[in-house]
Amino acid sequence: MNLNTDFIPFARPSLGQEEEEAVIQVIRSGWLTTGGVTKSFEEEFAHFCGSTYALAVNSATAGLHLSLEALGIGPGDWVITTPYTFTSTATVVKHLGADPLFVDIEIDSFNISGERIKEALDRFAGTKRIRGILPVHIAGQPCRMDQFMSLAKERELFILEDAAHAFPSRTSWGFIGTLGTLGVYSFYATKTITTGEGGMVVTNDERLSHRISRMRLHGIDREVWNRYTSPTASWQYSVVEPGFKYNLTDLASAIGRAQLKKADHFLEKRKAIARIYTEHFQDRSYLTVPPDAEGHAWHLYLLRIVPPKLRITRDEYIEKLREQGIGTSVHFIPLHLHPYWKRTYGFKPEDFPESIRKYQEVISLPIYPSLTESQIERIIRAVLQIGDAHYKS
Ligand SMILES: Cc1ncc(COP(=O)(O)O)c(C=O)c1O
Known part of the structure; x- marks a missing residue:
């Protein structure tokens, strides 16, 4: 590559x-x-x-x-x-x-x-x-x-x-x-x-x-x-x-x-990408797709892994995607894990259990109007290939 x-x-x-x-x-x-x-x-x-x-x-x-x-x-x-x-x-x-x-x-x-x-x-x-x-x-x-x-x-x-x-x-x-x-x-x-x-x-x-x-x-x-x-x-x-x-x-x-x-045109493009991702990911038991909620602006596509079903962590998943040339991100590192907020209010990770759980599962995939069909296909193929290869059957 x-x-x-x-x-x-x-x-x-x-x-x-x-x-x-x-x-x-x-x-x-x-x-x-x-x-x-x-x-x-x-x-x-x-x-x-x-x-x-x-x-x-x-x-x-x-x-x-x-x-x-x-x-x-x-x-x-x-x-x-x-x-x-x-x-x-x-x-x-x-x-x-x-x-x-x-x-x-x-x-x-x-x-x-x-x-x-x-x-x-x-x-x-x-x-x-x-x-x-x-x-x-x-x-x-x-x-x-x-x-x-x-x-x-x-x-x-x-x-x-x-x-x-x-x-x-x-x-x-x-x-x-x-x-x-x-x-x-x-x-x-x-x-x-x-x-x-x-x-x-x-x-x-x-x-x-x-x-x-x-x-x-x-x-x-x-x-x-x-x-x-x-x-x-x-x-x-x-x-x-x-x-x-x-x-x-x-x-x-x-x-x-x-x-x-162009805002509505961009929205249609992002919606279409989200739909294609969801179609391909929704039947894998090691993935959780974001809900197609009413009015979703699809700024981010927050795919989640189901950790007990995989032999790799979220971080390893991201690294393998990167090795295949795919940029991703994590939204968000919950605030209570950051030194400033932790120090100011004495937070422990378990204070917000849902936030921690989602943080450990989430991978933000690329979703923007200029993504080409072949790029979208490559992203889908990589996500599924990595997941299938590390699925705990
Ligand atoms: C949820 C949320 N609120 C506020 C902001 C701040 O936006 P800005 O960079 O325009 O100040 C961001 C930035 O990414 C954000 O994600």
Whole structure:
């Protein structure tokens, strides 16, 4: 095998002539940072999702941070979230001096469990000031938002949807990301649409939108992007809050606008790949395929092995796939296994048994629009050949 020509990377963005031309236009316009192109991206994005406001930011992490800040989260507050996520979901809570309250995931999915959220709310009622729920739609599989929304209403909690993986996901409850108080999408290089780095916050709440808009750009009291170019704009501005530097550039937004137009086409491609994988893997007793859940955005295809049925571990499986030129990943190493979270809250691995179990079983396979039929066939063949060869019959 020649690694340079035959290696199938785990992820690859789908960028074409439309993105190239859009970027060139921005370069030629003389205005690179946040400006009219970003404003158009926000308007088009809000329309696409059916949300009143969309606020472009330079990462989903920034969007989550700004959202919690706008919700007034601070020291003494707790926010319920999952250990089965990327660290920034929980890190932003710490940035504000508050604490994440981790609860384990469901048995039959990678998403936070509604039952366990309810248990935590009952257990800590009166001892912890729990302000809201921060669910993550892992891999693009929608969480049980119907359960979460009624629970949040009953207990007067906010919901901040970490929809970093879940664009575009439509369910019978509505567009994922727009169902909570706020929702945040990621446009990181590997995500379902990308701007290299970037993110979007959506909300229907005018006050929150206003606060985020102000805080993402230095806490200045008005939109300042045109103050250098408009003949009527003045040099005057006032800093009214200690804001952040979280704005998205027009260069990135130009790519985002082109990607947004392709979002549903990309989704169809990923869905088709997921369907083919599942068709080939579902009858092997040593594999567990991800559910074809309603509204799944298929950002990730989280295949699981059944360890008692195999003579190799998940890590060895991954290594053998790599030897055959196939890039994979693991989503996620649960947060409570990482030194920072372990040290801060004194976690033991067994504190979140479902998260640990899934972590030891999961392999993320490549799933992106530019995968060719022959690459998909090669991936399937390799997965089955390795599994069949190490199956404990
Ligand atoms: C679940 C989840 N939330 C948030 C983020 C942060 O996204 P960003 O890289 O855009 O800050 C990621 C990044 O991969 C993620 O996987």
